[in-house]
Amino acid sequence: MTIPATLQGRAWVWPDNVNTDIIIPFRFKARTNDPVEMAKYAMYGFDPEFYKKVKQGDLFVAGRNFGGGSSREQAPVAIKYAGVAAVVAESFARIFYRNSFAIGLPALEVPGISNEVKQFEELEVNVENWSVKRLRDGRVFQALKVPGFLRNLMREGGLVEYYKRHKTFPWEQLQTAAATA
């Protein structure tokens, strides 16, 4: 399941510090191992009906520290299986960020982005050149760079797909690299 270079969709705009208990409360995620079931509780802390309102290919734009708190991978999984194609945020909490690449959910850090996008505005996320385009005026926002091995991992759909295809994990051949390589 390779992720295409460009993802166009409408943006749900969220505030700073959206934590993992808001994204999927513990009591729901602790009772299932099924991503489709997890998706029913995506963003439950803000809107228990979110999964009925979200459309396939929608995007997220958020403020600072998106995904703070727990290590629960069920958080990016719920967002992905609810139909969200990519998350753009001013910054991500460390474990949520790692998890997003590990499960194949594009996560782009774009400082200042939350003030530039209105609720349900159309955007185009480019996961090849790692940028976000605002379609109303064509303005392009460059995301902070991430190492190539992580972008490849994400494009290939995450660790399960990657391992099935290559029979190796992305870090097994990794040489020490600058974070911005």
Next chain:
Amino acid sequence: MSKTILSDESLTFAEKVIGMRAQSNNRPLSPGEITVLPVDMAMAQDSTGPLAIKVFEEMGVGKVWDPSRIHLVIDHTYPAADEKVAKLHILMRAFAKKHGVRLVEGSISHQHLLENHVVPGMVLFGADSHTCQGGAVGAFATGVGSSEMAGLWATGKLWVRVPETIRVNITGEFKKGVYARDLISHFIGMVGEDGGNYMSLEWKGPAVRTLSIASRACVSNNSMECGCKLSIFEVDALTQEYFRSVGRESIQEVHAGLKATYKDTHDVELGKLEPEVAEPGNVDKVKSVDELEGTPIDQSFIGSSTNGRVEDLVVAAKILKGHRVKTGSRCIVTPASRQVFEYAISNGLAETFLQSGAVFTNATCGACVGTHLGALGENEVCISSSPRNYTGRMGATSAKIYLASPATCAASAIEGKIADPRKYL
């Protein structure tokens, strides 16, 4: 291990461990560089382990790298609260049996590992954000998610980014009624809930030696609430004594260099701290107890990996002794491990809790995660010694959670409203 890196005065704790242990390296690495670390120990619990198992099986890897280094811990919802949870626990037990990995039931993972396995200098990855508790005894311990845990089970390695480091100098002595939990709550309030995101914290200064191992564990554990990757107390005489007492003497001491580069340095004078309380919704909305005194509560929870140790239960019992939990409110006391539970039974603490009208439970994460043993209903208010007060954390979305030390939670239980513990000490 490279002697050169170990004695290099220009490197932080994290830079030293990564420099010494990183694959095909053995040279110092700078913050921002990414490399691969061989891992000494891996842990997953019952809310991350089942997904890791599913992922591991979907990958079709077959075998784990070293069963003796892999721990599966059933702690978050133990014993199972319902059939759905039980199904995931069964999956963990079957995986443990099939692969021969270690299975632990009914102690909180971080406390169990500290009591039995963690040693200074160890590289520990856990599928639980509070794994950074291991830093209390000088371990390189941090959290990851389920898929990466599955990949770690397969390879024994994982990629890491070298973190920047924040130094926290602590001086002075706590006033009466003020504890390690108040120190870390105050610090989170100072730097904010992402003030340590991606970073390593190093706790330094003359007051470190006055903090017990349990107090250091509280601080390292709860440091996660500012987003950090590591929270380190270097090995000192107290750590050495602790490892002698538990019979784990093979330890690798790593000390940050005297000329290491820090992104930031904070000073905290312990004598200036008050009993601190975080208001509902965000861990960094921290106030001193007098600003919130009198706020009515429905429930007080004393427990969790942050504050469910012997010293926490001792102070809670001291406050509750001779008092009753306020009629109409509940007090739940949950030890962090079977060892703590047994201590509480053998030393009269459990009796004090029961006589006061509190509920004394088995060791588990329990009410902290709102699945059993104290979930909150609509609009209920709880004061809790657990790490998080996020919306919906302990149950209903409309419920409110205040965070405080076990002492403040115990005093509040007596009054049925937020109370200053000092009047009971």
